[in-house]
Amino acid sequence: MATPEDWLSRLLALVPVRGRLDIYCTYGAPWRIDQARAEIGEMAYHAVVAGTATLEDPSRGPPLRLSAGDILLLPRGDAHVLHDGSGAPAAPAHTRAGSNLLISENAGAGERLDMLCGHFMLAPPQDRLLRDYLPLRVVVRTADPGASATLSGTRDVLNGLVSLMRREAVSDSLGGRAMLDALSTALFTLTLRLASEARETPVGLLALAGHARLAPALSALFNEPGRSWTLPKLARLCNMSRATVARQFQERLGQSASELLMDIRMTLAANELRKPSASTGAVAETVGYQSEAAFQRAFKQRMGVTPAQWRRGAPSAALPVPPPS
Numbered sequence: 001m002a003t004p005e006d007w008l009s010r011l012l013a014l015v016p017v018r019g020r021l022d023i024y025c026t027y028g029a030p031w032r033i034d035q036a037r038a039e040i041g042e043m044a045y046h047a048v049v050a051g052t053a054t055l056e057d058p059s060r061g062p063p064l065r066l067s068a069g070d071i072l073l074l075p076r077g078d079a080h081v082l083h084d085g086s087g088a089p090a091a092p093a094h095t096r097a098g099s100n101l102l103i104s105e106n107a108g109a110g111e112r113l114d115m116l117c118g119h120f121m122l123a124p125p126q127d128r129l130l131r132d133y134l135p136l137r138v139v140v141r142t143a144d145p146g147a148s149a150t151l152s153g154t155r156d157v158l159n160g161l162v163s164l165m166r167r168e169a170v171s172d173s174l175g176g177r178a179m180l181d182a183l184s185t186a187l188f189t190l191t192l193r194l195a196s197e198a199r200e201t202p203v204g205l206l207a208l209a210g211h212a213r214l215a216p217a218l219s220a221l222f223n224e225p226g227r228s229w230t231l232p233k234l235a236r237l238c239n240m241s242r243a244t245v246a247r248q249f250q251e252r253l254g255q256s257a258s259e260l261l262m263d264i265r266m267t268l269a270a271n272e273l274r275k276p277s278a279s280t281g282a283v284a285e286t287v288g289y290q291s292e293a294a295f296q297r298a299f300k301q302r303m304g305v306t307p308a309q310w311r312r313g314a315p316s317a318a319l320p321v322p323p324p325s
Contacts, residue, residue, distance in 0.1 A: 007209060008192060010222035014267045015126045019184025021118040023095070023102045024169040029110025031083065032090035033117075038077030041124045043131075044117070046072045046082065047162050047187070051113035056081040057137075069143035069159065071191050073120075075134040084111065099172035100180055116165055120188050125303055129267045133205045133253070133260070140194040154197055158190045207252040213238050214248055217257065225264045226288040231257065266302040269295070273311045280307045 005013075025033065038044050046053070048070045055064040055072065057080045065085070066072060074080065083090070091108035122130060142155040142162075165183045168176050196209040208218050216237040221229060234257055235242045249257045265287040272283045284295035300306050305313070 004219070004223045007205075007215075007218045007222045008189065008196070011129065011205070012189065014222075014264070014271065015122055015129050017130070017185060017188050018121045019118060019181060019186070019188055020121065021101055021116055021165065021169065021180045021184045023104055023117050024098070024166070025104045025113065025115045025117060027084075027093065027104075027106045027113045028091065028108030029084035029113070030086050030088035030090050031093065031106055031108055031113060033082040035080050035082070035117075037079040038074070038119060040077075041122050041127050042077055043120045043122070044074045044077060044080075045120065045187070045191075047116040047165070048072075049114035049116060049162060049166050051111055051115075052085070053082045053113060053115065054085040055137075056083065064137070064139065066139070067141070067143065069141060069162075071140050071142070071158070071162070071187070073134075073138040073188075073191055074136070075131050075138065076136055078136070082115075084108075084113065086110070098170070100176035101169060103169075114166065116162070116169065118184050120184075126267045126270055129263050132263075133255075134192075135203050135206070138191065138195050138206070140191055140198065142194070154190065154194045158187075158194055161186060161190060203252060203254060205253065208249070211248065211252065213240060214245070214252070217245065221257065221261050221264055225261060225268055226286055228288060229257070229261055262298065262302060266299055269299060269307070270303060270310060273307055280311075283307070 025031075035044060046066070048066050048068055050068050052068070053066045055066060057064075057078060064072075066082075091106040093104050093106040095102050095104045097103075140158070142159050161183055165180060165187070168179050168183070173179070192206065196206045198210070205218070208214055217234040220227075220234065220237055231242045231246060235245045238245055240248075246256065249255065249260070253260060269283050269287045272278050272286060273280070280296070281292045284290075284292045287295070289295035289298070296307055299310070303310060
């Protein structure tokens with residue numbers, strides 16, 4: 001019998017994420033960064049080490065102020081602008097190759113900014129389980145002095161990780177590039193952990209995980225997706241009424257429990273179908289289908305191709321190796 005895992009560990013086992021630190025920005029105001037939309041299967045992130053930054057994202061609402069210790073994740077990979085907030089024309093920036101990554105600098109004499117910018121790579125189409133169930137923006141703030149002991153512990157770890165990333169970024173230590181990518185990958189997990197622990201969790205999986213009474217249902221769906229989970233069964237796990245569980249899933253997740261279960265099942269099925277020894281019927285049974293035909297219909301509806309087409313055209317289980325800096 002498999003050992004139960006927390007929902008986030010199960011999620012990242014289903015949808016592996018690889019981090020990549022792209023550039024270290026060290027600017028004096030005025031400065032501006034225009035970032036294009038990310039490639040398919042990528043999510044941009046920014047970690048503010050020192051100074052402040054303003055996020056402009058016209059399609060997603062008003063400007064957002066970021067301060068030292070803040071980490072921004074954009075799960076949909078939207079194009080966006082970051083600037084110093086002064087409105088003044090940006091001082092020209094130039095980029096040079098450091099020992100382990102690119103370093104961007106300018107001649108601005110105003111308030112200094114230190115910021116680490118990178119991206120996370122996910123394998124489509126399984127990436128929808130992360131992309132579609134996270135908010136448009138994830139922002140965690142590690143400099144809150146009034147945080148609870150649990151929250152403070154995660155923030156301390158995250159602060160330490162970002163500090164180590166900055167040291168590696170400006171050093172010429174052996175293995176620095178490998179360290180930066182490994183730390184960047186860990187940054188993703190810690191960012192989601194802190195976001196789920198925050199007092200005001202955003203919508204999606206993080207909001208669901210942040211509700212203590214709903215957590216057993218979330219854990220059950222990820223750990224045993226092949227079981228015939230019904231609303232009454234989930235309600236008993238949560239010690240809540242069926243109506244309350246249904247309402248909470250819809251309000252916090254934006255989807256029903258059955259919709260989430262379907263996406264978990266199809267993501268697991270896509271991974272299992274990569275195995276040459278796994279028959280379609282066996283995969284169908286693993287993810288809770290007694291009928292192979294019903295499984296094939298559900299898989300095509302969710303993944304856009306039949307199981308056989310996916311098996312023939314499925315990419316390698318490993319994420320692509322990023323090109324050299």
